[in-house]
Amino acid sequence: MNAAASAHWLPGDRLPDVRLRADDGTNCTLHAEFAGAPLWLATPTDAHAAALLPVPPPGTLALCVGPQAPQGAPAGWRAFAADARWCEGVGAGLLWLVDANLRLCAPVPLPPQSVPTTTPSVEPLPGERTFAIAPVLQIPGVFEPELCAALIRHLDVDCAGGDVSAVLVMQDGEQRLQVDPDIKQRREAIPRDAQLEARMHERLMRRALPEIARVFNFEVRRRDPFKLLAYPENAGYFRAHRDNETPDVAHRRFALSVNLNQGDYTGGEFRYPEFGPHLFSPPTGAALVFSCSMLHEVRPVMRGTRYAMTTFLA
Numbered sequence: 585m586n587a588a589a590s591a592h593w594l595p596g597d598r599l600p601d602v603r604l605r606a607d608d609g610t611n612c613t614l615h616a617e618f619a620g621a622p623l624w625l626a627t628p629t630d631a632h633a634a635a636l637l638p639v640p641p642p643g644t645l646a647l648c649v650g651p652q653a654p655q656g657a658p659a660g661w662r663a664f665a666a667d668a669r670w671c672e673g674v675g676a677g678l679l680w681l682v683d684a685n686l687r688l689c690a691p692v693p694l695p696p697q698s699v700p701t702t703t704p705s706v707e708p709l710p711g712e713r714t715f716a717i718a719p720v721l722q723i724p725g726v727f728e729p730e731l732c733a734a735l736i737r738h739l740d741v742d743c744a745g746g747d748v749s750a751v752l753v754m755q756d757g758e759q760r761l762q763v764d765p766d767i768k769q770r771r772e773a774i775p776r777d778a779q780l781e782a783r784m785h786e787r788l789m790r791r792a793l794p795e796i797a798r799v800f801n802f803e804v805r806r807r808d809p810f811k812l813l814a815y816p817e818n819a820g821y822f823r824a825h826r827d828n829e830t831p832d833v834a835h836r837r838f839a840l841s842v843n844l845n846q847g848d849y850t851g852g853e854f855r856y857p858e859f860g861p862h863l864f865s866p867p868t869g870a871a872l873v874f875s876c877s878m879l880h881e882v883r884p885v886m887r888g889t890r891y892a893m894t895t896f897l898a
């Protein structure tokens with residue numbers, strides 16, 4: 585399922601494409617015309633509400649949309665008519681802050697009490713500093729903060745903190761699980777709550793798989809079980825490894841990891857030593873997706889506990 589298939593879209597969803605028709609007869613599509621810059625998307629229910637829309641800040645595109653093109657918006661707004669079901673998905677009487685990847689960030693009820701602050705802009709790195717960056721995909725807002733907190737509680741309470749993480753080794757011609765601090769130290773558990781699993785699955789289907797299809801041109805057909813992870817202070821790390829090197833995991837194509845409490849710990853960043861020195865620590869609820877064939881490590885956690893959820897896709 586993706587956002588297009590659900591009745592109402594939520595923060596974190598990418599806006600499904602739609603044809604937009606202006607009153608002068610011109611028309612275009614949202615994805616072709618309006619991706620790549622922060623966007624305000626307003627759905628005023630009448631001309632009075634449209635007239636009260638704030639003037640968009642410089643660099644922000646501003647679209648006023650309804651089943652009929654709304655009239656009366658101030659200068660800087662462009663008005664379009666769009667498919668009624670699409671408008672229903674967006675919801676009426678709202679001003680959505682939308683990021684440059686057409687992802688819904690936050691809805692503000694109309695009329696806004698103050699001029700909304702646009703989605704935070706990221707300072708661009710100078711060209712010479714973008715050379716050695718690993719080809720990873722970061723998808724913000726895949727899990728809501730409240731789902732992240734529920735997963736941490738589930739690991740700590742219902743799963744009693746999880747088990748010490750072991751690695752598969754060959755011994756006398758047989759595969760055995762063995763704890764090996766030379767490779768990793770952390771605790772982990774397969775979630776035991778069907779509702780939490782269903783929520784995670786729905787969020788991946790809705791927010792991660794369409795992005796993986798678009799960015800990597802890869803259709804996910806299969807997923808390993810979810811795993812909840814805890815990397816405790818001074819006892820949490822995973823040294824450099826690949827995720828598809830033994831026959832039992834050779835089917836894996838992409839690793840997906842969601843940080844559940846970024847900011848509550850220091851260290852615990854991902855690094856891809858084949859590709860450069862940069863560290864990756866996506867915000868809470870964001871997914872980091874990368875090829876299982878890339879060497880990667882999770883750096884030691886120095887303070888606090890890093891919680892994460894991981895799975896592998898094929």
Ligand SMILES: O=C(O)CCC(=O)C(=O)O
Pocket residue numbers: 813822827839841842880881882892893894
């Ligand atoms: O800590 C994570 O998010 C995932 C670590 C990892 O590389 C793995 O479990 O294979």
Ligand SMILES: [Fe+2]
Pocket residue numbers: 825826827839880
């Ligand atoms: Fe890994």
